[in-house]
Amino acid sequence: MERTSNLQNRPLESNASGWMNGLIGVVIFSGSLPATRVAVLEFDPVFLTVARATLAAFLALSLLLLFKEKRPARHQLVPLIIVALGVVVGFPLLTALALQYVTSAHSIVFVGLLPLATAAFGVLRGGERPRPVFWLFSVLGSVLVVGFAVSQGLSASPQGDILMLLAILACGLGYAEGAKLSRTLGGWQVISWALVLALPMMAALTWWRMPDSFSGISAPAWFSLAYVSLFSMLIGFVFWYRGLAQGGIAAVGQLQLLQPFFGLALAATLLHEHVSIGMLGVTVAVILCVAGARKFAK
Template sequence: MQTALAQRSSAGWGNGLLGVIIFSGSLPATRAAVGGFDPIFLTSIRATIAALLGILFLGLLRQPLPKPQDIVSLVIVAVGVVIGFPLLSALALTQMTAAQSLVLMGVLPVSTAIFAVLRGGERPKSLFWVFSGIGSLVVAAFALSQNAEGSLLGSLYMFAAIVICGLGYAEGATLSRRLGGWQVISWALVLALPVMALSAVINAPVNLPDSSSSAWIGLAYVSVFSMLVGFIFWYRGLAVGGAAGVGQLMLLQPFLGLMLAAVLLQEPVSSTMMVATVAVVACVIGAKRYA
C-alpha cells in the first residue's frame, strides 16, 4: 500500500515538474510576443489557437461531453487560466521585464495552496504554511524594492494574475480527478472559444509583425505549449500528487525562467533577483515535506 502511494506521489511530482519546465518559458515568450502584439489580441489569439487544437484532440480521441455539474468548474478554469492569467500577465509585461515578473511568480504556489484548501478540501500541515509564507514574504520584499518607472503597476497586474491563476489551478486539479488533465484544459478552452475568437477578430492588428519577428515565436510558444501542452502534465500532477503540495513546484519557475530570459531575451538579471529567487526556491523543500 505504501509503495503504491509512493509511486503515485512520485508520478504526481514528476508530471508537475514537466509542467513547470514547460511553463517556465511562458513569461519570456509572452514578453517577446507583446513586443509585436497588443495584450488583448495576444490573449485572444493564443486561446483561440489552443482551443482549435483541443477540439481536434477531443474529437480524435472521442471524448464524451462534460457532465452538467462540471460546467461551473470548467468556467472557473477558463476564467482563471485561459483568460485571466494570460491577459493580466501580458499587461504586466508591458510594464516590467520577464525577469521581474518571474520572481513575482513565487507567490503562485501560495495562491494555489489557499484555493486547494477552499475548493479542493486539502489540508496541509501547519508548517507547510510557514514555509510557503516565508517564500511569499521574500517575493513581496523584492516587489517593494523595485522602484523603476511602471514597475508598481506591473506588479499589481502580476499579483492579480497570480490570484486568479491559483484559483484556476486548484479548480482544474479537482476536476482532473474526474475528467483527466488534458480534457479539463481542452473543454475550458472550448467554452472560452466563442468569446476569444470574437475578441481576436475585433482586436486584430492592421499591420502584423514581420514574419521573422520574435513576436511570432513567442505567440507560437504560448499558444501551443503554455496554453495546452503544459497543462496536460500540470493538471495530472496536481490531481495525483495534490494541488497544495505539487503546486509548490511553481517555486522553481522563476529560477528556470530567469535563465531563459537572460539567454533568449538578453535581459539583465540582477543579484537581487537571483538572491530572491534562490530564497524562494529553498522554501519548496520545507513546504513539500509538510504538504
C-alpha cells in the first residue's frame, strides 16, 4: 500500500520539480538583457557574442566529456545547427547590437513576444493546428508592441527595435527546435551540443575580434560578460530544458511570461533605468495576449 502511494506521488513531485527548474531558468534568463546592456558599453557587440559562446562552449564540452554523452545522430545535426544559429549566435548578437540603441528596459518589452514566437514556430515545425482565436491574440500582441515602439519615437531608433524583433524571431525558432529535439536527445545536452558545434567558428571569431587591450574594461563589464557566458548561455538552459522535460513543454513554457517582469525589475534596480507606467502597461497587455494565445494553442 505504501509502495503504491509513493508511485502515485512521483508524477506530482516531478511536476513540481519541473516548475521549480523552469522558474529558475526564467529568472536566470531575465538577467541577460540588463547584463548585455552593461557589457556592450565597453565591449564590442560582435566580440561579446562570440566570446560568450566560446566560454560557454568550453564548459559544455567539459560536461559532455565528463558524463560521457553519446554523440548526436546524423539526423539530429541539422536541428542542432538551427538551435545554434537561433540561441547561440542569433539572439545574443542581435540583442547586443540592439542594446547600442535602446535601453534594456525598452528591449524587455519585446521579450514579451518570445513565448508567442516560440508557439508560432512550434506550429510551423511541429505541425500543430491552433484555434483561430490563437491568431487573434497573436496579431493583437504584435500590434501592441509595434504601437508602443512608435509611441516612444520609432524614428529616433528604428535600428534597435528592428534588431530586437529579429532577435525574438531567432530565439523563438531556437527554443522551438530545441524543445522538439530535447525529447530525443535530452534537455541540457541540446544546448551543450549546439554550443560545441558552434565552437570552432566562435573561437576563431573571438581571436579575430579580440581588442588590443583590456586595460580600460571595468569590473561590472567583466562580471556581465561572465554572467551572459555561463548563466545565460548554458546554466540557464540546464534548468530550463530540465523543467520542460519534467513538467511538460506546454505547461512550463508559460513561465516565460514572467520574464519581462523580472527583467524590468532588474533594469530598474541594478541599472537605475526609468520604467514608465506605459511601459509596464504594455508589458502586462502583451503578456495577457500571449497567455490567451497559449490557451487556444491546441
